[in-house]
Every structure is written in structure tokens, then in C-alpha cells.
Amino acid sequence: MPVTAASLPISKYHQVYLVLREQLHEGRFARGLPGELDLTRQFSVGRVTVRRALEQLAHEGLIVREAGRRSRPASRPAHDAPRPAQAQAATSLKGLLGDIVNATRGTSVKVLEWRVIEASPDTAQALQVAEGEQLRKAVRRRSTSAGPVSHITTYVPEALVRGFGRAELAHQPMLQLLQEAGLQPGRAVQTVSARQADARVAGELQVPVGSALLWVRRVVYDTQERPLQLLHGLYRPDRYEYQMELSQVGAIDARIVVTELLF
Template sequence: MPLPKYHQVYLVLREQLDEGRFADSVPGELALMAQFGVARVTVRRALERLSSEGLISRTPGRRTRLVVPAAAPAAGGSGANGGSPGMARANLRGLLENLVTMGLHTSVKVIEVATITASTQVAEALQLKLGDPVQKAVRVRSTGAGPLSHITTYVPAEIARKFGRRELAKKPILMLLEESGVRVGRAHQTISARLADNVLAERLDVAVGTALLAVRRLIYDDAERPVQWLHGFYRPDRYTYELELSRVGSVDAKVWVSKDLSAQFT
């Protein structure tokens, strides 16, 4: 059974809030009606849901403002990308090799490359100061079947100064990082779900509200310095992860651990 329209709008807006897409206020009701192609009552129900969860503050006759949450205390090893303490994590062996392979076997369209100032979320993830310069690059990868993924990457400007739009259109960004002198060490990745908003829907050739595979990936160099933060959205009908698990431990305390991973796309 499909989700009600207001709930789809609510989910998309909640994701956009989480990503820091709005500076200090949410677009007005008329703008949201045009964005999602829905009636005002639908937008209002979505905003009421966000307000009831304490994510926005609504005052009649004024802008709908964002509510900035108090900073949560750091938990062992959890950074800006770490997720909740109970969220399962997997050590994805072979991840970096698979990413380069995918980059070499797909075509890419560069949507945007610009040097911007780091937002709070970007600064925390890359361990920079708020407002430090970073390169933001937006690309859409495709296979012969059509659009596959919508990728946004953030790289510290001092690292990204050696590559731009032309280079990003020709090579996977991991190869460009290594050519810039970065010795890639490891990656931390979280995988969740996201409903397509109007921008993602247009660029990935899906309907607004379509479920997408959402990936956040933080790449570190061999000195444990974050060098790239990625937000990726993949069409699940064209992209899958395969993870092989093995049982380890004693008879009384066996657990599943990851053994291998491959990324498949069509």
C-alpha cells in the first residue's frame, strides 16, 4: 500500500533537514506545493508532523524556522557520520576497489563543481573549521540502461586544488585523490533509504517519492585524516550490494562478520 502523499513529503523534508539543505528556514507552503505537486493541505500536514517532532518551529505569519538540536555527546568512535549507537556497522572489505571499478565502467555527467564554505555537518565530518573552503562536486553516473546514481562529494580545498570539472568527468574521484598525493586508507559507510525529491527524481529519471538507496561514505587517508565525504543516492533497480557473512567465535557466542562485498549495477 503506497504511503500517503503528506507522509512522502514529510519523509523527503526530514531527509533534507538532516542533510542541512536549508540555511535557517524551510521554504514556504507555496514553494513546497510547487516542488512536490501537491495541495496546500498536504504540505501543512507534512509540516505539522515535522513540528510535532521538534524539527521545525511554525509561527503564523512568519517563516517556518529550523530547530537546531543540542549537540549530542560523542560516543566511542562515532563521528558526524557514525549513526546511532545501536546501528549495525560492517567492515566492507574490498569497498574501495569496487568503487573504482564502478567508476571505470559507467559514464558520468558533472552537474556542478564549486568551492564553498564548509557547513556545520561538512566541517564536522571532514574535521575542518566552520567556513573552511571545500570543493563540492555533484555528478550523475549512468549505465547503458540509464541513470544509476546521484553523487555529491565534499573534499578539503587544499586537497582538491589539483582537479576540477574536467578531471572529474574523466576519472573516479578516488583515483584523482591518489594522483593528488593522498594515500587512501579506509572508508566508513552507512546505508539507509531515502525518498526521491524533485531534484533527485529528475536527475535519476524516477517519480518523486521513489525509494532510493542512500549511502554516506567518509574516506580517510592512511594517517586517519578525513579526505572525502560522499552523499550518494542509487536506484535500487540498477544497483545492489552483495555481502557475504561468516560465523565466527565459540559455540556459545558465534557472530556474523563480513567476509566480502561486491557492488553490482545494470
């Protein structure tokens, strides 16, 4: 069954608005938003619905609309303040790397994308590279026997991934591949929040458009404090848990749980 904006019991324009807002926060439209007709086809709604969603985004200062031109993201400050719903943590990679590997056992990976892109302002800032510099973008879907669990997008400087490719990525976590290539992950700074599923992600995770997903943004640094990887992860909350144990002040033990149970 196709996923559409009608899959949720809230107004259609608000569903479109929510998905586009999340995509803007992820930096998906550096070169401009799709045209109105493209959006009507993507969300299976009318043009009036799309226009109302765009008007709401413009009213909130998230996009700029100009007659005869495609809407574009509004300029943002260099450093956005975290939103109240977000939880940020600096996590030890020594324990987290092993936990990521353990959590992937019994799951399968489909590599959806593996290509070279130019760094957008957001990815360039996160990875401390120049805008337009070559990055390697990987998009993967991980599943258990119960079905899809996660949709993971990672960005890594192209020079760091020349020792492996799509085939290796289908069998090993990116962090493990980077470590085997001689790099030394030191720490990670991550944000845990929530996002709505857009049409593409909804189709891969087999959920309705606009469904609430667990969202993790993680920047991994090496032992010299150089960024190695930017990760955006979207997870089905009925099949994935992210647990943290604060054993003492300043110490965080993170644990990832992938479950096949359907609640």
C-alpha cells in the same frame, strides 16, 4: 512526464513529509526551509498539504516553526545515534578503491555541480573542519546504457582538490583522483540505509518523487586518520547492489555491482 507528489499511492502530505524529513537528515536546510509557496510549487500540491507536512515535522521535533519566519531545522545533539534500519561498517579502502573503479567501467558520468561552498554544521563535523570553511561540492549522475544508476554528492576540503577539476571528475572516481594527487586513503566508515527521492533527484534518476532509493553515507579517512571526503550516494535499487562478505570476524570484503538489468 514531470515527477510530482501524486506519483505515489500514499497521501500527498505524507509524501511531502517523507522527502523533507530525508532532506533534513542530510543537512540540506542549514539556513532554513523553503517558504510554503516554494514548497507548493516544488511538489505540485496545495498549501494545506504543505502545512500539514510541516506540522508533522514540527510535532516530531525536526523543525521549529515561528510566526512570520521561515521554518528552520531544530538543533540536534553533536553525535546522532544511528537509526535501527542503518548498517554501519568500517571498510578497507585498498580493496574498495579498486572495486569502485571496476564498477564504474561501462558507465558514463554527468557532472551536475562543481562549486565551492561553506561547510555546514553537519559537513564540518564529518570532515573535522570549522563551520564556514571552504569545501568543494561535487554532484554527479552515473548511468549505464539502461539509464541512470546513481546520484552522488561529495564534499572535500577545498585545499585537497586544487590539482583537478570538473573535466577529470567526469572520467575518474573522486577517490582515484585524490590518490593520484598524492593522498593516501586509509579506511572508510559508512552507513547504508534507504531514502525517498526528492523532486531534484527523482528527475535525474527518472523515478517518481518519493521512490525508495539505496542510500550510502561514507566518510573516507587517510592513513593519518584525517577525513578526506564525505559522500552521500543515492542509488536505484533495480540497477545497483552493494554486497558484503564477512569472511572472518573483523574482516569485511565489500563488493559493488552495477547492473543494466531491469527487475
